[in-house]
Amino acid sequence: MQFLNMSITAGWIVLALLLLRPLVKKLPKWVGCTLWALVGIRLVLPFSFESMLSLIPSVETIPPDIAMQRNPQVHTGIEMLNHAVNPVITQSFAPKADTLTSINPLQIVEFIMARLWILGMVAMLLYALFSFVSLKTKLRTATKLEKGIFESEFVESPFILSNNVYLPYNMTAEEREYCLLHERAHLKRGDHLIKPLAFVLLSVYWFNPLVWVAFVLLCRDIELACDEKVIKQLGDTERKEYSLTLVKNSISRKRIAACPLAFGEVGVKERVKKVMNYKKPAFWVLVVAIALSVVLTVCLLTNPVGMKITYIEDHRKILDDVYSVNIIVDNETDSRFGTNAEEVVKALKTLRVEKYPVSQSRSEDRDNANRLVLRYGGGSNPIMLCFNADCSEVWVDDGVKPSYSYKVKNPDKIEGFFKINYVDGVLRVLSSNSDVEGISISIKGYSFGDRPYLEIEWKNDTDKEFVMGEYFGLLYSNGMGNSFSCAKGEIVFHDIAYIIPAHDSTVMTYGLSRFDVSKSGYYTFKANYGGNLWIDFILDYGEFYQDDIIELKSMTDEQRSRLYFDGNAISPISSIRFEPIFRLDTKKDFEDFAKKYDFITFKNGGDLQTIIDNMAENIFDDYSLLLAVVPNSTKVTVGEFYVGDEGMRLHLHAKNEYGDERSNWLVITSVQKRELNNAELTATLWGELVKDRTYSYYFSPDLFPPSLVLREDGTGSFSYSVLSSTANFGYYKNNGETIVLTTEDKRYYFTFIIDGDKLIFDAKNSSEIPKYRYSENGVPITPVPDGAVFE
Amino acid sequence: MQIPKIFESEYRFCLILWENEPINSTELVKLCKEKLGWSKGTTYTVIRRLSERGVLKNEDATVSSLVSREQTQTAELDELMEKRFGGSLPAFLAAFTKQQNLSDEKLAEIMKIIGE
Numbered sequence: 001m002q003f004l005n006m007s008i009t010a011g012w013i014v015l016a017l018l019l020l021r022p023l024v025k026k027l028p029k030w031v032g033c034t035l036w037a038l039v040g041i042r043l044v045l046p047f048s049f050e051s052m053l054s055l056i057p058s059v060e061t062i063p064p065d066i067a068m069q070r071n072p073q074v075h076t077g078i079e080m081l082n083h084a085v086n087p088v089i090t091q092s093f094a095p096k097a098d099t100l101t102s103i104n105p106l107q108i109v110e111f112i113m114a115r116l117w118i119l120g121m122v123a124m125l126l127y128a129l130f131s132f133v134s135l136k137t138k139l140r141t142a143t144k145l146e147k148g149i150f151e152s153e154f155v156e157s158p159f160i161l162s163n164n165v166y167l168p169y170n171m172t173a174e175e176r177e178y179c180l181l182h183e184r185a186h187l188k189r190g191d192h193l194i195k196p197l198a199f200v201l202l203s204v205y206w207f208n209p210l211v212w213v214a215f216v217l218l219c220r221d222i223e224l225a226c227d228e229k230v231i232k233q234l235g236d237t238e239r240k241e242y243s244l245t246l247v248k249n250s251i252s253r254k255r256i257a258a259c260p261l262a263f264g265e266v267g268v269k270e271r272v273k274k275v276m277n278y279k280k281p282a283f284w285v286l287v288v289a290i291a292l293s294v295v296l297t298v299c300l301l302t303n304p305v306g307m308k309i310t311y312i313e314d315h316r317k318i319l320d321d322v323y324s325v326n327i328i329v330d331n332e333t334d335s336r337f338g339t340n341a342e343e344v345v346k347a348l349k350t351l352r353v354e355k356y357p358v359s360q361s362r363s364e365d366r367d368n369a370n371r372l373v374l375r376y377g378g379g380s381n382p383i384m385l386c387f388n389a390d391c392s393e394v395w396v397d398d399g400v401k402p403s404y405s406y407k408v409k410n411p412d413k414i415e416g417f418f419k420i421n422y423v424d425g426v427l428r429v430l431s432s433n434s435d436v437e438g439i440s441i442s443i444k445g446y447s448f449g450d451r452p453y454l455e456i457e458w459k460n461d462t463d464k465e466f467v468m469g470e471y472f473g474l475l476y477s478n479g480m481g482n483s484f485s486c487a488k489g490e491i492v493f494h495d496i497a498y499i500i501p502a503h504d505s506t507v508m509t510y511g512l513s514r515f516d517v518s519k520s521g522y523y524t525f526k527a528n529y530g531g532n533l534w535i536d537f538i539l540d541y542g543e544f545y546q547d548d549i550i551e552l553k554s555m556t557d558e559q560r561s562r563l564y565f566d567g568n569a570i571s572p573i574s575s576i577r578f579e580p581i582f583r584l585d586t587k588k589d590f591e592d593f594a595k596k597y598d599f600i601t602f603k604n605g606g607d608l609q610t611i612i613d614n615m616a617e618n619i620f621d622d623y624s625l626l627l628a629v630v631p632n633s634t635k636v637t638v639g640e641f642y643v644g645d646e647g648m649r650l651h652l653h654a655k656n657e658y659g660d661e662r663s664n665w666l667v668i669t670s671v672q673k674r675e676l677n678n679a680e681l682t683a684t685l686w687g688e689l690v691k692d693r694t695y696s697y698y699f700s701p702d703l704f705p706p707s708l709v710l711r712e713d714g715t716g717s718f719s720y721s722v723l724s725s726t727a728n729f730g731y732y733k734n735n736g737e738t739i740v741l742t743t744e745d746k747r748y749y750f751t752f753i754i755d756g757d758k759l760i761f762d763a764k765n766s767s768e769i770p771k772y773r774y775s776e777n778g779v780p781i782t783p784v785p786d787g788a789v790f791e
Numbered sequence: 792m793q794i795p796k797i798f799e800s801e802y803r804f805c806l807i808l809w810e811n812e813p814i815n816s817t818e819l820v821k822l823c824k825e826k827l828g829w830s831k832g833t834t835y836t837v838i839r840r841l842s843e844r845g846v847l848k849n850e851d852a853t854v855s856s857l858v859s860r861e862q863t864q865t866a867e868l869d870e871l872m873e874k875r876f877g878g879s880l881p882a883f884l885a886a887f888t889k890q891q892n893l894s895d896e897k898l899a900e901i902m903k904i905i906g907e
Contacts, residue, residue, distance in 0.1 A: 141800040141837060144828025153799040169799045 010042040011210040016296075018213070033194075033225055034293055036218045043201050043211070107499065117207060124203035128196075135161065142166060149180065158183060160192050178230070178245045185229040191222050227271055243272040326373045344372065348385070352409040353394060371397075387411075428538045430522075435531035438462035443525075443535060444507055452512040454525060456535070459505040466500045468529040469493065470508075474515045475524040486515040486523070586620050695752075695759050695790035700783045708741065708752065708759065708790055716741050718750050720769050720784045738762070752790065759790040794858060794866035795844040803827060804837055805856065805863070808847065813855040 017035055139161065142152035148164050155168045158179040165183045167176060186192060198218055205211040231239060372385040384397040391411035427446050434440050438461045445455035460466040470493045474486045491514050500506050510525075517523070517539060526534040696707040706720040716732040718741050728750070730743035739759060742749045751765035763769075763786035771780035797805060807822055808814065814822075816838065823829040829837075838854060841847050847856045876882040 140833040141798075141804075141829065143800050143803050144826070150828065151800075 008208075010039050010205070010214075011208055013039050013042055014210040014214045020296075021217075033218070033221050035296060036214060036221065038296065039211075039214050040198065040201060043205055120206045121203045124206055125200075128199060128203070139166060160186055163187070163192065174241060175245045178242050181230045181233075182226055185226045186222075189222075189226065189229065191226065194222070195219070224271060345374075348372075350410070351394070353406040430536040430538060432535045434533040436529065436533060437531075439466055439529075439531075439533065441525075441527070441533050441535060443537065448517055448539060452515075452517050454510045454512060455507055456510060456525065457505055457507045458500055460500040460502060463502050465502055466529075467497050468500070468527070469495065469497050470510075471529075472510055472525065472527040474512065474517070475526060476516075476522070486517060488514055488516050491515075590620075697761070697784060697788045697790045700788065706784050706788075706790075708750075710739070710741075738765075740765075755789075757791070761786060761788040761790065763787075794862055795846050797841075797846060797863065800827075801837060801841060801846075802863070804829075804834075805841075805846070805860070808854065808856055809860045813853050816849060816852045816854050819854055 017039070020035075138154045139150070139152055142150035142155075145151050145167070149167065150164055151167050151169050153169060155166045158165065158167045160166070160183050165180060167179060171179070198215055202211060202215045230242065234242060370387050370391075372387070374383050374385060385394065386397055387394050387408070388405075392408055393405045394408050395405045427443065427448065429443055432440065432442050440459045440461070442457050442459070443454060444457045447453055458466070458468065476484050476486050498506065498508070522536065523539050524534050524536050526532065694707055694709045700706050700720075706718075708716065708718045710716040710732055714731055715729070717729040719728070728741070728743045728748055730741055730746075730748075732739050732741040734754075737754055739752045739754060740749055741752075748767040749765075750767065751762040752759035753762050761784055763782075763784075769782050769784050771782050804823065804827065807826060808819070811819070811822065816835075819838070820829075820831050820834045823834045824831070838847070838849055842849050846858050847854055872878055872880065872883050876886070
């Protein structure tokens with residue numbers, strides 16, 4: 001595929017040179033040969049430098065993944081050409097969506113073309129090999145005339161083969177002289193190496209007619225340049241003799257002899273004319289020739305550079321005039337950049353964009369979910385700079401008419417702004433399974449950041465081709481045996497079939513934007529093609545979220561004073577009672593800190609050791625944890641978190657409604673390490689503490705101790721048996737002596753008598769609890785008898 | 792007698808042979824390498840080809856010709872005459888002498904040779 005693009009790029013050069021040819025007739029021919037070298041270089045090197053002077057419209061005309069695109073298009077770099085060609089391509093090659101399963105046509109085309117190309121190349125190289133060998137054989141009986149010069153009856157016109165000159169018999173001494181001069185000139189110029197090399201390139205790029213044109217013209221130019229070299233040394237009469245010899249030795253062979261460099265095979269008329277009209281070139285001509293070569297090299301050999309974004313659609317001055325920038329990610333406005341426009345604008349100014357737009361007709365494909373909105377200069381109408389999901393394309397929308405899309409050359413500059421504060425999940429595969437004989441799947445890559453996807457490799461070990469499509473499902477399990485689909489609403493699959501050939505494999509990328517993968521837990525990727533295939537994996541976002549709160553055992557003043565920011569006991573900077581902030585940069589830091597300050601519980605459950613064990617190893621690669629202690633409060637709201645050049649600021653709004661002196665709450669937030677070192681950003685965090693208490697009856701005959709959970713916000717749930725399919729969820733009232741839990745649908749109620757910090761079940765004032773059989777011959781009994789003590 | 796066809800390069804080989812025959816084949820190979828630039832394999836191949844055609848014979852590693860130089864020359868002249876002069880010797884001689892600008896003495900010399 002790369003070869004195709006390279007040959008198209010080279011094709012542009014050939015066209016340019018063809019156009020120039022009539023103009024440079026006056027120039028010495030060796031210039032021409034050097035220019036053809038440009039074509040050669042383009043065909044060999046896949047890369048090049050960028051320069052503003054590049055005349056190449058596009059270096060990647062055919063996108064490498066065109067076979068996977070729904071609306072396949074080419075980017076020739078010339079608007080009109082795109083416009084003319086793409087509708088046809090899309091029409092003929094877009095996979096049809098209306099039939100039940102349609103094969104992606106471009107996959108087939110690609111397959112066939114790849115085979116054909118190799119065939120053609122091999123054929124040409126074999127032909128060259130054969131003709132070389134057969135010629136060599138015939139020439140074995142060539143008789144030596146001098147060192148390096150042979151005569152043979154098989155030679156019709158002189159040529160060079162492996163550094164020896166071969167002449168026909170019966171040449172006059174004079175003729176021989178001229179021929180030798182010519183052939184020696186070829187040798188001196190190195191043409192006996194250039195031509196075979198050019199032929200190899202021709203066999204690789206045989207499918208591009210422009211390359212054939214270039215080759216033929218190259219051969220001609222070589223001969224002409226050679227003549228020139230010879231002519232330089234001859235006087236007028238000698239020149240006449242030389243051209244006569246030329247005529248005498250011309251043959252009407254049309255075949256392109258790849259190996260020998262024949263004396264008379266190319267354009268005799270032209271050569272004679274040139275010889276007779278030769279004049280030593282004036283100095284200025286040489287200067288022009290060299291200058292032209294340099295200019296053309298730069299223009300044609302370099303790749304087109306990216307344009308700076310200031311020049312898109314005439315919005316020249318805008319970037320200098322921006323006063324506010326908002327970032328919209330996934331359609332939600334993230335106003336953290338509200339007034340910090342310079343940061344974003346600075347990055348935007350380094351953005352480079354391809355000179356020619358991607359395509360005019362892309363507006364319906366545009367992803368408007370990610371945008372930068374710049375407000376500038378005078379006027380309240382924002383200019384919207386829009387990027388697609390992976391920041392590879394950009395366009396400008398002034399609210400009236402959106403511009404063309406331009407391909408972004410360095411998306412990493414801007415990507416960072418869209419990625420702030422997303423925690424990337426880490427994936428651990430548990431098992432991969434398949435019901436389908438000979439077909440297996442495995443996870444080759446993934447991202448669970450802001451634009452989640454899975455890369456699944458499908459391996460076909462059977463002898464037949466395997467047909468599959470886009471259909472798949474993602475399930476989430478809460479670890480208690482129940483799986484739920486993660487789909488956010490309805491998922492529409494396109495009916496496109498993909499073929500995996502026998503004993504082959506392919507990698508499919510499954511975007512997960514329509515699935516909820518925000519929770520850590522057990523997931524299953526599932527597909528069904530002639531049977532079930534699934535992969536079980538764990539997704540781990542690490543244990544810390546922005547609103548995580550940990551309860552500490554009571555901290556002494558001394559302990560608290562030992563908390564310091566970044567290892568230095570600097571003056572506290574938190575605005576709430578000036579409590580210091582502690583920073584943890586490695587997992588060891590966290591372990592040490594946790595052990596030192598004796599963490600008790602996490603809001604989301606689990607004890608310290610489990611937390612540490614399950615903490616993703618690499619979460620500290622990109623993140624540091626910032627901890628702020630808020631003493632003596634039970635309700636903490638984090639107002640503002642600010643990281644800047646002067647340090648960090650954590651605004652906490654803490655309320656102490658319950659007067660619970662036990663509490664010292666630690667607010668944890670994770671921050672991307674790179675943000676600690678540069679940039680200013682403001683983030684809004686909040687955290688809310690919700691206490692709950694669980695009471696369990698441990699003496700129940702049931703397999704699972706019945707439990708009553710009472711939450712601070714007045715909700716509660718009572719589950720009395722693992723055999724029961726209901727967990728009674730509702731509201732409870734604490735009237736001092738008893739606690740009564742009423743289910744949400746108000747059909748059931750359960751009363752518990754308060755006894756210190758225990759609760760005693762009052763069956764008489766509660767709804768009936770079903771009885772279950774707990775042994776082989778047993779009588780059904782209730783799991784929660786009257787008087788059961790919950791603690 | 793129908794003289795077998797000999798290519799130009801083979802003719803040069805024969806020249807060496809006529810000058811040095813009978814000659815041991817190894818010697819011959821050395822000579823060919825020196826004078827014609829032929830490899831050992833090439834020389835042996837040519838020897839074989841020409842022996843198949845009946846131009847020479849190779850017995851006990853000794854090579855000797857079966858066709859003499861004069862015979863070859865005559866054969867070629869015959870062919871030339873046949874092709875270009877309709878088989879007419881007089882026509883050929885006329886063309887030849889005209890071409891060569893012979894002096895009277897030379898002419899007389901030639902007539903004498905022909906007479907022989």
